Every structure is written in structure tokens, then in C-alpha cells.
Amino acid sequence: MWLIDSSIGRKFIMSISGIFLVLFLLFHSCMNIVVIISPSGYNAICGFLGANWYAVAGTSLLAAGFVIHILYALYLTYQNMRARGSEQYAVKKNQNGVEWTSQNMFVLGLIVFGFLALHLYNFWFRMQFAELTGLHTGMFDAADGASYVKALFSSWIYCVIYIVWLSALWLHLTHGVWSALQSLGLNNKIWLPRVKVVANIVSTIVILMFMSIPVYYLLGFGA
Amino acid sequence: MEKSINVTLKIWRQAGPKVKGKFETYKLDNVSTDSSFLEMMDVLNEQLINERKEPIAFDHDCREGICGMCSMFINGHPHGPDGEITTCQLHMRNFKDGETITVEPWRSAAFPVIRDLMVDRGAYDKIIQAGGFVSVNTGGVPDGNAIPISKVDADEAMDAASCIGCGACAATCKNGSAMLFVAAKVSQLALLPQGRVEAAHRAKLMVAKMDELGFGNCTNTGACEAECPKNVSISHIARLNREFLSAKFKD
Numbered sequence: 077m078w079l080i081d082s083s084i085g086r087k088f089i090m091s092i093s094g095i096f097l098v099l100f101l102l103f104h105s106c107m108n109i110v111v112i113i114s115p116s117g118y119n120a121i122c123g124f125l126g127a128n129w130y131a132v133a134g135t136s137l138l139a140a141g142f143v144i145h146i147l148y149a150l151y152l153t154y155q156n157m158r159a160r161g162s163e164q165y166a167v168k169k170n171q172n173g174v175e176w177t178s179q180n181m182f183v184l185g186l187i188v189f190g191f192l193a194l195h196l197y198n199f200w201f202r203m204q205f206a207e208l209t210g211l212h213t214g215m216f217d218a219a220d221g222a223s224y225v226k227a228l229f230s231s232w233i234y235c236v237i238y239i240v241w242l243s244a245l246w247l248h249l250t251h252g253v254w255s256a257l258q259s260l261g262l263n264n265k266i267w268l269p270r271v272k273v274v275a276n277i278v279s280t281i282v283i284l285m286f287m288s289i290p291v292y293y294l295l296g297f298g299a
Numbered sequence: 300m301e302k303s304i305n306v307t308l309k310i311w312r313q314a315g316p317k318v319k320g321k322f323e324t325y326k327l328d329n330v331s332t333d334s335s336f337l338e339m340m341d342v343l344n345e346q347l348i349n350e351r352k353e354p355i356a357f358d359h360d361c362r363e364g365i366c367g368m369c370s371m372f373i374n375g376h377p378h379g380p381d382g383e384i385t386t387c388q389l390h391m392r393n394f395k396d397g398e399t400i401t402v403e404p405w406r407s408a409a410f411p412v413i414r415d416l417m418v419d420r421g422a423y424d425k426i427i428q429a430g431g432f433v434s435v436n437t438g439g440v441p442d443g444n445a446i447p448i449s450k451v452d453a454d455e456a457m458d459a460a461s462c463i464g465c466g467a468c469a470a471t472c473k474n475g476s477a478m479l480f481v482a483a484k485v486s487q488l489a490l491l492p493q494g495r496v497e498a499a500h501r502a503k504l505m506v507a508k509m510d511e512l513g514f515g516n517c518t519n520t521g522a523c524e525a526e527c528p529k530n531v532s533i534s535h536i537a538r539l540n541r542e543f544l545s546a547k548f549k550d
């Protein structure tokens with residue numbers, strides 16, 4: 077199967093799964109920003125995306141996207157280490173114009189993944205999971221997302237943790253988005269610098285929307 | 300203005316492919332800053348021979364930047380610190396008096412060391428043999444102007460064709476990927492009418508060979524382009540991806 081056996085096929089899956097995750101983040105961040113504008117509106121969205129079949133289907137698809145992206149990331153990284161060989165260069169200097177992020181996508185991905193587990197525990201476990209199983213896993217009603225957000229971010233430590241997490245994700249995306257387009261072949265000499273600008277804009281918008289929430293609570297507006 | 304400098308050289312010595320190698324340190328005095336890096340290596344070897352020591356094995360041929368043989372990783376860069384040149388075009392004026400210069404062979408699983416600084420770059424030849432050519436159909440000679448080629452395409456093809464197969468791209472890549480080389484070889488033919496005919500088939504064959512030989516997966520770091528002595532652009536990699544993916548989806 078060429079999507080597993082060939083390097084460009086593997087990159088194709090990597091970029092498609094990556095773009096899928098970016099599209100999800102765009103949706104997720106637009107949804108989150110509502111909690112600042114109108115907590116009751118936010119709760120309406122939470123109610124809408126509870127234990128319904130479409131929300132569960134969406135979550136499963138999303139989980140599959142993550143699993144594929146991570147499995148391919150592991151496989152690619154393992155192969156690349158093998159291709160590099162057992163002997164390392166004694167002296168190796170970085171070149172001008174090579175982004176640090178592009179050389180550290182796996183590490184950034186791992187950081188994103190680590191915090192993701194915490195994030196799922198903070199919200200998903202107490203909301204959708206609680207609704208699905210009927211268990212009472214948190215202190216508020218499962219659809220009362222706004223209260224969960226407020227409770228979590230009343231602790232400045234959590235605000236800082238989320239800001240650090242989002243920074244790592246931002247770094248992953250500034251390279252990831254243009255790299256995904258390049259991997260799909262949607263690039264040329266004229267578009268190369270433009271695609272990089274587009275990637276920076278997209279990732280910055282997504283991350284700013286997410287980050288505005290912990291910052292909002294950190295500055296005391298949501299109290 | 301000619302000047303001379305004294306340098307210390309830390310050079311990788313390895314007696315054979317399976318033997319464990321190590322760095323040896325040599326002192327070389329009165330090196331003319333006008334000499335090339337390979338001329339400096341010749342002088343060092345002369346000195347070693349006079350001391351009845353084994354000279355350092357290294358690859359070289361044209362000594363004018365067109366054959367791609369002079370594979371040396373110098374002070375952390377393939378072909379040394381200067382940009383857009385090969386080792387044979389590197390001048391000693393790029394180094395300071397008293398400087399320690401570290402010289403290593405290409406280190407990539409697909410380019411095994413043969414001896415000292417010499418590596419087997421045969422993997423690139425095998426990729427070319429897999430499809431980097433145009434099958435010749437002899438027949439009448441068509442009129443030169445019958446098939447117009449745009450200036451943009453002609454320039455892109457020529458830029459890709461400037462690749463000399465030196466291996467610096469895979470040597471510097473953190474993923475040991477040969478994509479820049481393969482992309483250049485696929486592009487130089489795919490952009491012109493003679494090569495266009497077999498373009499899809501060629502992309503599939505060359506990529507399959509590249510993967511089989513154990514080169515890594517490209518993560519678009521761009522280190523290859525930064526170190527390529529011919530400044531081949533990674534936009535050719537996008538073309539290779541495009542050629543390969545569309546060929547696979549057509550199947």
C-alpha cells in the first residue's frame with residue numbers, strides 16, 4: 077500500500093491528518109471564544125454538542141485523526157533516525173533560514189500531546205464523557221461548560237499551563253501548515269514565501285482565539 | 300594579497316567500511332590563503348607521506364565544482380562554511396590563523412564510509428538508473444520551433460539540471476532524505492517535452508528506489524537548499540510531490 081510504503085505517501089497522510097486537525101482547531105477556537113462574549117451562549121453550544129449521535133461521531137472521527145497523525149509521526153521519526161545512521165557528526169551547524177520548529181516537530185508534537193491528556197481530563201471527561209456514561213465526574217452539570225472554564229481558569233497556574241501549551245502548538249503549526257501544503261505539492265517558487273505567510277496568519281489566528289480565554293481570566297475579567 | 304596561515308586539522312580516519320573510525324589531529328603550517336581546501340589536503344598528505352604515515356583518502360575529480368565528488372563535511376557544513384560552492388571551490392581564506400578545522404565524511408545510512416573521508420555515493424547513481432533518463436525513440440528530427448517551451452519552464456528546468464549529485468542534501472538533512480536530489484532530477488526532465496512523456500512513471504520509479512535505499516522522509520526543513528552548492532530550490536520538491544501523488548491517484 078503506497079500510503080504506508082512510500083515516503084511521499086506517508087507524508088500525504090501526515091499532511092492530510094494535520095490539515096484535518098487544523099480545521100478542527102479553527103472550529104474549536106471559534107466555539108471557545110463565545111465563552112468570553114456570552115457564557116450562556118457558550119453553554120448552549122455545550123448542550124448542543126453533548127451526547128448526541130453527531131457529536132459522538134465527530135469526536136470519534138477526531139480521535140481517529142489524532143491516532144493516525146501520531147502513529148505516522150512515530151513511524152516517520154523512527155525511519156528518519158535510521159536513515160541518519162548510527163554515527164553522528166562531531167560538529168554540525170545550523171544553516172541560515174532553517175526554522176527551529178521544522179527540526180523539532182516531533183518534540184513539539186509530544187508537548188502538545190502531553191497537555192492534551194490534561195485538557196481531556198479537565199473538560200472532556202467531565203462533560204461529554206459524563207453525559208455518555210451518566211456518571212457524575214465533575215462538580216457542575218455536564219453541559220455547564222462556562223462554569224468549568226471559569227473554575228479552571230480561576231487558578232493562575234492553569235492559565236499559565238494552557239498558555240505554554242498553546243505556544244507549543246503555535247510553533248508546531250507555523251511550520252506544520254506550510255509544510256502540509258508543500259507535502260501535497262501545492263507550492264512553487266513564487267508561492268513558497270506566500271504559503272509561509274499564510275501559515276503564520278492561520279496559526280496565529282487560531283492560537284490567539286484560544287489564548288484569549290486564559291488571558292481574559294488571568295487578567296481578572298471573568299471573575 | 301597572499302597570506303599564509305597555520306591551522307590544526309581534526310580529520311576522521313577510518314581504515315575500512317567495517318572498521319571503527321576516530322579523529323586524528325594534524326598541524327599544518329604556512330598554508331597559503333589563496334589555495335583551495337583540496338590543495339591544502341594535498342599538502343597535508345604530502346607531509347604525511349614524508350613522515351611515512353598513511354595519507355588521507357578523499358574523493359575528488361574535476362576540482363572545478365561540476366563533478367560532485369568532493370564530499371567533505373567541514374566545520375559543521377557540507378562543503379565547508381562558504382555558501383553555494385563545493386569543497387574544491389572552497390578557499391583557505393575562509394579560515395583564520397590558528398583555527399581548528401574539523402573534517403568528517405558524509406554521515407548518512409545510505410552513504411556508507413569506504414575509507415577516511417570517502418563515502419559510497421552509489422545510492423544516487425542507483426536512483427538515476429531507476430528512471431532518471433529519457434528513453435530514446437529514434438525517428439525523424441522534428442523542427443526546432445515546432446514545440447515551443449516557455450522561458451519560465453526552460454529556466455526552471457535549467458536550475459534543476461544544475462544539480463551535480465554531490466549528496467550534500469542528504470548529508471546535511473536531519474532526516475537523511477534525498478528529496479532535493481530526486482526532485483531536481485525529476486523536475487529537469489518533467490518540465491521539458493522530451494521528458495514529460497515518461498514523467499509520471501519516472502517519478503514513481505525514482506521515489507520507489509529512493510525509499511528502498513533507506514533515505515528518510517522529508518519534513519521540509521529546507522536545510523538541503525541552504526547547503527546545496529547549486530542552490531537548487533525546495534520548490535522542486537513540491538513538484539516531485541505533485542508528480543508522484545497525481546501519478547498514484549491516476550493508478
Ligand code: HEM
Pocket residue numbers: 087088090091092093094095097098101145146149150153181182184185186188189192248249251252253254255256257259517518519
Ligand atoms: C499530538 C501529538 C502530535 C505529534 C506527535 C505530532 C507530530 C508531528 C510530526 C512528527 C510531524 C512531521 C513533521 C512534518 O511533516 O513537517 C507533524 C506534522 C504536522 N502536524 Fe503534528 N503532531 C501532533 C499534533 C498535531 C496537532 C494537534 C496538529 C494540528 C492541530 C498537528 C498538525 C500538523 C501539521 C499540519 C503537520 C504538517 C504535515 C506535513 O508537513 O506534511 N499536529 N506533526
Ligand code: SF4
Pocket residue numbers: 461462463464465466467468469479480483523526527528529530531
Ligand atoms: S540537489 Fe544540490 S546538494 Fe543535492 S545532490 Fe544536487 S547539487 Fe548536491
Ligand code: FES
Pocket residue numbers: 358359360361362363364365366367368369385386387388
Ligand atoms: S572535485 Fe568535482 S565538484 Fe569538487
